[in-house]
Amino acid sequence: MAPMDTSAVTRRPQRRVPAFASALMRFIVMAATTLLGLLAVTFFIGRVIPIDPALAIVGDRAPQHVVERIRLELGLDLPLYQQFWIYLKQVASGDFGTSVLTTNPVLTDILRVFPATIELATVGTIIGAVLGIPLGVLAAVKRGSIADQVVRVIGLVGYSVPIFWLGLLALVLFYAKLGWVAYPGRMDIVYEYTFTPTTGFYLVDAIWQGEWDVVRDLFRHIILPGALLGYFSLAYISRMTRSFMLNELSQEYIVAARAKGLSEARIIWFHALRNAAVPLVTVIALSYAGLLEGSVLTETIFAWPGLGLYITNSLQNADMNAVLGGTVVIGAVFVGINLLSDLLYRTLDPRTRSR
Amino acid sequence: MTPLLTVEDLRVSFPTRTGTVDAVRGVSFSLGRERLGIVGESGSGKSQTGRAIMGLTPNQADVRAKKLLFGDMDLLAMPPKERRLLRGKRLAMILQDPKYSLNPVMTIGLQIVETLKTHERISSKDARARVLQMLEAVQINDPERVFDLYPHEVSGGMGQRAMIAMMLVCGPDLLIADEPTSALDVTVQLEVLAILDKLVAERGMGLIFVSHDLRLVSTFCDRVLVMYAGRVVEELSSANLDQAQHPYTQGLLNCLPHIGSHRHPLPVLERQKEWAE
Numbered sequence: 001m002a003p004m005d006t007s008a009v010t011r012r013p014q015r016r017v018p019a020f021a022s023a024l025m026r027f028i029v030m031a032a033t034t035l036l037g038l039l040a041v042t043f044f045i046g047r048v049i050p051i052d053p054a055l056a057i058v059g060d061r062a063p064q065h066v067v068e069r070i071r072l073e074l075g076l077d078l079p080l081y082q083q084f085w086i087y088l089k090q091v092a093s094g095d096f097g098t099s100v101l102t103t104n105p106v107l108t109d110i111l112r113v114f115p116a117t118i119e120l121a122t123v124g125t126i127i128g129a130v131l132g133i134p135l136g137v138l139a140a141v142k143r144g145s146i147a148d149q150v151v152r153v154i155g156l157v158g159y160s161v162p163i164f165w166l167g168l169l170a171l172v173l174f175y176a177k178l179g180w181v182a183y184p185g186r187m188d189i190v191y192e193y194t195f196t197p198t199t200g201f202y203l204v205d206a207i208w209q210g211e212w213d214v215v216r217d218l219f220r221h222i223i224l225p226g227a228l229l230g231y232f233s234l235a236y237i238s239r240m241t242r243s244f245m246l247n248e249l250s251q252e253y254i255v256a257a258r259a260k261g262l263s264e265a266r267i268i269w270f271h272a273l274r275n276a277a278v279p280l281v282t283v284i285a286l287s288y289a290g291l292l293e294g295s296v297l298t299e300t301i302f303a304w305p306g307l308g309l310y311i312t313n314s315l316q317n318a319d320m321n322a323v324l325g326g327t328v329v330i331g332a333v334f335v336g337i338n339l340l341s342d343l344l345y346r347t348l349d350p351r352t353r354s355r
Numbered sequence: 356m357t358p359l360l361t362v363e364d365l366r367v368s369f370p371t372r373t374g375t376v377d378a379v380r381g382v383s384f385s386l387g388r389e390r391l392g393i394v395g396e397s398g399s400g401k402s403q404t405g406r407a408i409m410g411l412t413p414n415q416a417d418v419r420a421k422k423l424l425f426g427d428m429d430l431l432a433m434p435p436k437e438r439r440l441l442r443g444k445r446l447a448m449i450l451q452d453p454k455y456s457l458n459p460v461m462t463i464g465l466q467i468v469e470t471l472k473t474h475e476r477i478s479s480k481d482a483r484a485r486v487l488q489m490l491e492a493v494q495i496n497d498p499e500r501v502f503d504l505y506p507h508e509v510s511g512g513m514g515q516r517a518m519i520a521m522m523l524v525c526g527p528d529l530l531i532a533d534e535p536t537s538a539l540d541v542t543v544q545l546e547v548l549a550i551l552d553k554l555v556a557e558r559g560m561g562l563i564f565v566s567h568d569l570r571l572v573s574t575f576c577d578r579v580l581v582m583y584a585g586r587v588v589e590e591l592s593s594a595n596l597d598q599a600q601h602p603y604t605q606g607l608l609n610c611l612p613h614i615g616s617h618r619h620p621l622p623v624l625e626r627q628k629e630w631a632e
């Protein structure tokens with residue numbers, strides 16, 4: 001027989017590194033464009049709303065000449081495009097201006113509040129993924145059974161019940177009645193004076209410093225809002241896992257895996273889930289990004305000093321510098337999470353690598 | 356001597372909202388270490404027959420038979436776990452399209468290793484060596500390279516060879532090939548068939564070759580079952596294809612074009628109600 005066709009095999013790309021570099025370049029350009037667009041939109045919206053930044057600083061009763069002086073100081077007499085240009089230059093050097101409300105530089109404020117949000121969102125996402133994925137898999141494997149119905153109802157409740165209601169209910173039950181968890185806030189006031197966080201991620205800091213009392217206290221504070229956010233992301237993640245798994249389980253390679261004599265457990269958790277994981281990455285990343293925006297309602301109910309609360313307060317006080325700064329941070333987070341899920345995609349799905 | 360496979364009155368039905376659909380309605384045959392072709396049109400139950408023997412019908416399917424014996428083991432009575440361990444080890448199946456039947460996120464080599472490791476206690480190093488041998492046996496020239504490729508990186512013919520390797524690596528006694536070449540280009544079909552032919556002959560396996568291609572099956576197999584509407588309407592030895600008695604088989608054969616004859620248009624099969632009984 002003639003030699004077999006080796007040409008029928010597509011060659012693996014030899015230039016791995018340049019391909020990666022070009023992907024990186026593409027990403028940087030994309031990220032920069034996205035952020036620029038975001039800055040522009042937020043900036044101009046901030047300028048067209050009927051709030052006078054000068055008045056917001058000096059108050060309604062200030063004499064006219066004071067208002068005029070502040071207006072000049074802020075550069076509000078300049079044309080809009082010049083104002084935007086100045087703002088861009090400042091942002092590029094890490095200066096988001098000063099918050100009217102707190103009188104701190106906006107960046108300082110954000111660095112203070114954002115870790116609280118990240119911590120809460122991470123706990124929520126971990127709870128959502130760790131419980132949501134197995135529940136979704138279970139629902140898919142036992143399709144149409146009682147278990148599937150139960151998971152469906154859990155998801156439905158998660159979608160449709162407003163979080164402030166569920167949050168208050170949970171507080172009444174677990175804090176007021178049962179006393180299992182601590183009161184709203186990030187940690188007990190006692191520790192405010194004894195515990196000095198270094199990074200702002202309190203849990204990490206406390207574990208790092210070996211302050212186990214503090215860790216326990218932090219945990220008692222974060223568990224309820226974390227579980228609540230986790231429940232909402234669980235509702236989403238379990239539904240999506242179910243449909244991705246149903247799709248994978250109906251594929252021919254599953255029949256082939258059965259024909260090889262593999263156990264159901266290996267077929268489900270290894271073959272099918274490994275394939276379902278590819279789109280799941282996007283789902284989890286999106287849900288994480290959603291929580292990172294700062295869940296205003298949750299942060300309000302649980303007095304959680306995070307980004308959502310900060311931006312809402314700033315907005316209500318016409319503190320446009322803070323709002324702009326917060327928006328840019330959220331935008332940057334989205335871009336970052338996109339990059340992360342992109343990278344994960346590449347490791348999970350070989351088909352996306354060789355392009 | 357007991358035959359390799361005994362099938363008596365095999366029935367497969369699916370419950371649906373509008374009532375049960377009987378996909379296979381009483382199929383009987385027995386098989387030694389020989390090649391049996393099953394032909395029939397779409398929906399004739401040929402694939403479901405193969406899958407029922409493997410135990411790979413969907414969960415909701417109802418599979419019954421007076422006898423379904425592999426050697427002297429009763430396939431329907433044995434515990435599911437024992438039946439599962441027969442699959443891949445002594446009974447194997449090749450599916451139609453390698454584009455869908457190989458796991459897209461696993462390298463080809465590891466997918467074949469997986470079959471081995473499921474059924475044998477074997478070190479990773481030995482498994483790799485066995486797999487490379489097997490890849491060579493399906494005439495892949497550079498097994499080392501193909502071992503590390505993903506399914507999307509190989510052609511259909513190469514994928515189907517990998518599929519054959521994956522199913523034969525444990526040395527099964529019976530192979531069910533469910534339309535193994537229908538998704539391939541005509542030229543590649545012949546190569547893959549030649550490989551299959553050689554391996555089946557060398558290893559003395561029993562083969563059930565499921566196809567809709569009567570001509571292909573008759574050249575490849577010793578015996579042919581013709582199925583229609585879930586039943587075997589005729590059993591023929593390949594050499595005596597032209598002596599077909601059943602009007603459906605005759606009709607099928609009549610539709611084949613012949614070199615040198617000028618029949619335009621080719622006759623169309625006129626189905627009779629009584630064929631389905």
